[in-house]
Amino acid sequence: MPVIDITNDPEALTLTVTAEFAASVERVWDAYSTPEQLERFWGPPGWPATFTSFDHRPGGFAQYHMTSPQGEKSSGRWEFLTIDAPHRFEALDCFVDDAGEPLDGFPAMRMTYDFTETDGGTRMVCVSHFDSVEALQQVVEMGVIEGTRQAMGQLDAVLQDLREYAQGKGTRLELLDDTHVRITRLVNGPREMVWRAHMDPELTKQWMTGPDGWVMTEDIPADTVGKHYRTSWAPVGDTEGEPFGFEGDVLLIDAPRRAVTTEMMIGTDGPSTLNDLSLYEEDGATLITILIEYPDKDTRDMILATGMIDGMEAGYDRLERSVLVA
Numbered sequence: 001m002p003v004i005d006i007t008n009d010p011e012a013l014t015l016t017v018t019a020e021f022a023a024s025v026e027r028v029w030d031a032y033s034t035p036e037q038l039e040r041f042w043g044p045p046g047w048p049a050t051f052t053s054f055d056h057r058p059g060g061f062a063q064y065h066m067t068s069p070q071g072e073k074s075s076g077r078w079e080f081l082t083i084d085a086p087h088r089f090e091a092l093d094c095f096v097d098d099a100g101e102p103l104d105g106f107p108a109m110r111m112t113y114d115f116t117e118t119d120g121g122t123r124m125v126c127v128s129h130f131d132s133v134e135a136l137q138q139v140v141e142m143g144v145i146e147g148t149r150q151a152m153g154q155l156d157a158v159l160q161d162l163r164e165y166a167q168g169k170g171t172r173l174e175l176l177d178d179t180h181v182r183i184t185r186l187v188n189g190p191r192e193m194v195w196r197a198h199m200d201p202e203l204t205k206q207w208m209t210g211p212d213g214w215v216m217t218e219d220i221p222a223d224t225v226g227k228h229y230r231t232s233w234a235p236v237g238d239t240e241g242e243p244f245g246f247e248g249d250v251l252l253i254d255a256p257r258r259a260v261t262t263e264m265m266i267g268t269d270g271p272s273t274l275n276d277l278s279l280y281e282e283d284g285a286t287l288i289t290i291l292i293e294y295p296d297k298d299t300r301d302m303i304l305a306t307g308m309i310d311g312m313e314a315g316y317d318r319l320e321r322s323v324l325v326a
Contacts, residue, residue, distance in 0.1 A: 002124075002152050006145050013136055015109075015128045015144070019152055022121040023159040029086030029115055031158050035062070040158045042066075044150035045182060045291050046276060047074070048258070058083055062091075063100055069260040069276050069293075071225070071252045077102075081110075088114050093128070107135035150176075162186065162282040171313040173304070178297040183290040183309070185316045189324030191281035194288065195256030197323050198277070199223050204231075207319040210311035213239030222250045223259075232266065248272065271295040273303075288316070 002019040009016070021028050031037045035051035042049035043066040051064040058080055065075040077100060078091040094108035102108065110129040115122055130136040157165050166172075166186035174182040187194060197203045201219040209216050210233060218232035232245030248262035257279060264272040274293040279286050294300035 002155055003149050006148065008136070008140060008145070010133050010136060013130045013133065015130075015136060015139070017124075017126040017128075017148055017152075019124045019126075019155075020118065020121065021124065021155065021159060025115045025117050025122045026086050027159055028122045028124060031155065032089075032113065033085070035064075037158055038064075040280060041151055041154040044147045045154070045176065045180065046293070047147075048278065056080065056083070063096070067252070067254075067258075069251055069274055071260075075100075078111075086115060088112070107131075107138050109135070109139070162280075162287060163285055166287060167285070171309055171316055173309050176291075179294045179300060181292050181294075181300065181304070183292070183312065185288045185312070186285055187288060187316060187320050187324060188285050189320070190284065191279045191286045192256050193324055194279055194286045194319075197319055198259070199255075203323055207323050208315050209233065209318070211307075211314045213237060214241070217243065218245065222261075223253060223255070225250050225253055229261065230266065248275075271299055273299075 002021055003017060004020055005016075005018040007014075007016045007018075031041070033056055035054040039049050039051060042064065047066040047068055049064045049066050051062060054062045056062070060080050062078040062080070063075070064077075065073045067073050075096045075098070076093060077096045078093055081090040081092065083089045090110065090112045092108060093111050095103045095106035097103055107130060112127045112129075114125045116125075128139075130139070163186070166184060169186070171183060171185045174184075176182055197207065199221060201221050204219055204221075205216045208231075213235055214233050215236050216231065217234045218230060220228075220230040222229035227250050228247065229250065230245065230247040232243065234243035235241040245266040246263050247266050248264055250259070250261050251274075252258065252260040259277045261275050261277075262272045263275050264270055271294075273295075276291040276293075278289045278291075280289070281287075294303070
């Protein structure tokens with residue numbers, strides 16, 4: 001976890017975040033000055049950022065929005081005041097409406113980012129300055145401290161070459177908290193093709209079958225918000241097990257980047273999960289990330305104990321060998 005300290009100082013009207021990274025100052029600066037990289041970590045898990053403009057010069061503006069799994073948006077704007085690459089920049093940060101204008105009743109802040117070399121890499125210190133104790137407290141109550149920890153927890157992956165970070169490591173599971181897990185898998189293939197492989201039933205039936213000995217018996221896809229999907233599997237031959245399936249509704253589609261759905265086992269009354277799929281491409285490879293929200297820890301542990309990750313790895317291996325090479 002990069003963040004080593006977050007200090008809330010009402011007397012000084014500041015919130016200070018200190019983090020350390022095993023990367024050079026130039027590499028960390030690049031992550032903070034390139035919108036395509038910022039999008040991978042600026043929002044916390046489940047609220048990824050999209051930068052719609054990025055004029056990286058003194059007097060220039062950057063505008064972005066973060067989108068929840070349900071499609072809610074929280075938008076912000078930076079006005080760059082000073083830039084001293086690769087060591088420091090200063091910007092005014094505020095919440096904005098759809099037209100990019102500051103929102104009344106929401107706090108603004110002046111941010112300073114300093115990047116210094118350490119023996120092991122880089123130390124980053126971000127100090128946010130507020131006009132009043134009330135403005136500082138409002139941001140804290142909005143969850144900025146935990147959100148910052150979660151968002152910056154994604155930065156280590158960004159600072160590494162994607163293949164170095166994930167290739168050959170299979171399907172990886174991270175327990176983020178009692179109700180959230182993150183699953184990642186790198187596959188060799190362009191994002192557009194990986195997206196199609198998830199959405200086209202003729203392709204999903206070729207790879208999304210889980211362990212050997214199982215087949216997909218039903219695939220009713222949905223690629224529009226509000227539509228209902230349904231997918232079923234069954235064992236074949238001497239394979240043991242009972243047929244099962246999942247169904248749910250599409251909450252968000254941002255092709256070919258992100259899809260959010262609910263998921264519930266067919267024939268049950270729940271509970272359902274929230275599945276947030278995102279795809280990121282770099283150098284011809286695509287990182288598949290699935291953020292899953294469970295209703296409680298017991299449900300999380302019960303589902304993970306079914307061997308879900310092993311089944312997903314078998315499917316992703318089949319995706320690389322049979323679909324993405326076609």
